[in-house]
Amino acid sequence: MQKPQQKRMLQDFVRQFTDEQLYHDLIIVSKNFYEVTNPLKKITDAIDQEFFAAGDCLGHIEKGRFVPSIALLLRIAAVTIHKTTVTDQAAWLFVCGRDVLDKSVVRGTEIEGLTIVLNKNKEVLGYGELGKPRCAIRNYWDIGDFLRRER
Amino acid sequence: MSKDFFFDRYRDMGQKPSDVKIGKSVRFSVPDHAALLKRLSDKGIILKKIPFLDNGYWVGKSKVSVGATVEYLLGMYYVQEAASQLPVQALFSEKSKADEVILDACAAPGGKTTQIASYHPGPIVAVEKMGKRIYSLKNNCERMGASQVAIYKKDARFSHEFGVKFDRILIDAPCSGNFVIDEQWFGKRSVPMFLENQRKQKEIFKSAIRCLKPGGTLVYSTCSLEPEEDEMVIDWALKKYPDLKLVPIDLEIGEAGLTSFEGKSFDPSLAHCKRLWPWTSRTQGFFIAKFKRKEGEH
Numbered sequence: 281m282q283k284p285q286q287k288r289m290l291q292d293f294v295r296q297f298t299d300e301q302l303y304h305d306l307i308i309v310s311k312n313f314y315e316v317t318n319p320l321k322k323i324t325d326a327i328d329q330e331f332f333a334a335g336d337c338l339g340h341i342e343k344g345r346f347v348p349s350i351a352l353l354l355r356i357a358a359v360t361i362h363k364t365t366v367t368d369q370a371a372w373l374f375v376c377g378r379d380v381l382d383k384s385v386v387r388g389t390e391i392e393g394l395t396i397v398l399n400k401n402k403e404v405l406g407y408g409e410l411g412k413p414r415c416a417i418r419n420y421w422d423i424g425d426f427l428r429r430e431r
Numbered sequence: 432m433s434k435d436f437f438f439d440r441y442r443d444m445g446q447k448p449s450d451v452k453i454g455k456s457v458r459f460s461v462p463d464h465a466a467l468l469k470r471l472s473d474k475g476i477i478l479k480k481i482p483f484l485d486n487g488y489w490v491g492k493s494k495v496s497v498g499a500t501v502e503y504l505l506g507m508y509y510v511q512e513a514a515s516q517l518p519v520q521a522l523f524s525e526k527s528k529a530d531e532v533i534l535d536a537c538a539a540p541g542g543k544t545t546q547i548a549s550y551h552p553g554p555i556v557a558v559e560k561m562g563k564r565i566y567s568l569k570n571n572c573e574r575m576g577a578s579q580v581a582i583y584k585k586d587a588r589f590s591h592e593f594g595v596k597f598d599r600i601l602i603d604a605p606c607s608g609n610f611v612i613d614e615q616w617f618g619k620r621s622v623p624m625f626l627e628n629q630r631k632q633k634e635i636f637k638s639a640i641r642c643l644k645p646g647g648t649l650v651y652s653t654c655s656l657e658p659e660e661d662e663m664v665i666d667w668a669l670k671k672y673p674d675l676k677l678v679p680i681d682l683e684i685g686e687a688g689l690t691s692f693e694g695k696s697f698d699p700s701l702a703h704c705k706r707l708w709p710w711t712s713r714t715q716g717f718f719i720a721k722f723k724r725k726e727g728e729h
Contacts, residue, residue, distance in 0.1 A: 327595060
């Protein structure tokens, strides 16, 4: 897949939440999207080697699908109305990879589609989709991924 | 080699060695420690401030694993052994300016890199040569929100090839470890192994010096108690690089570095180094040396 196509995947993901421009000057390395700003950018520009990772990783492409990072979800959460707050117990289950049930929703958007999942402290736990069968929010990605990656 | 061999060695260094069990510890990365302590206490995790660390806490009673909480996943703290939090603390005992550039020469899995990011708002270059470990470094930087870090897959013996000069450098050098963190340590280690490590440590040091700015600071650390990997490397560095000098380390723990070993005398300034002996500090073994480079052209 060419880089312009890959960038469009990120844009399409963000557009499901907001029309705001949340990033500039993306660098794609091995299907990972990075935003590197000054002063770090001055250093990476001076080094004649491609970095492995730098700045804010905004997501990556896995099996043909865009997977957002926590950094991107935080930027989205700051501007979008598509957010849902869940109970403490549901928050823990969500970061264990589980879906959220109706009874566990404290407040949030009722618009079907993608939603950022928050705990009661307004901290971003991940994202999912409202309106799927047999649950309130289908889990698409959660911060428990940081542990699962290390297995 | 045997436990007796090493304990005799440590006695020759003026110590009274004994077996040690150390506790788990964490490093907070949020400004409001009281709020995080309350959140964790509500989950049955009781922490106690470690007096010689800026942001370190001993883990006392814990109903759940400290590495499996929402707060951990949100990057509010890092599970990091107490002594291993000291080198970065030493490197930043003088506050840095935002335009300084920092090198973490042996960075994975990222405990010290993310710790550097908590002290320093400016650019950080982190180097790691090993495949799997570099992914852990990337993951930990993401989890901890360390967005001012650039990670390069590179052997630290060639950091000078970046062509960038650094204001501060951390070399937390690969070493033979110590018996506190590995039950099988005694049987797996030998003096020839320490000397082979020393060779690699010197190569990393040589490369780092080539990219340290005049007036810059370099901290060299290991989790080894063996002089071959510690004082002997430092003594060699002082002889090879006359524009480097050791400076006192502003830490409330640790004993002075050795100024002699097995009949060989070292530069007297090695007393500025810090040694953490497990039976005294109740941490894993550690060694820290802090250098300043003279101002002027190099």
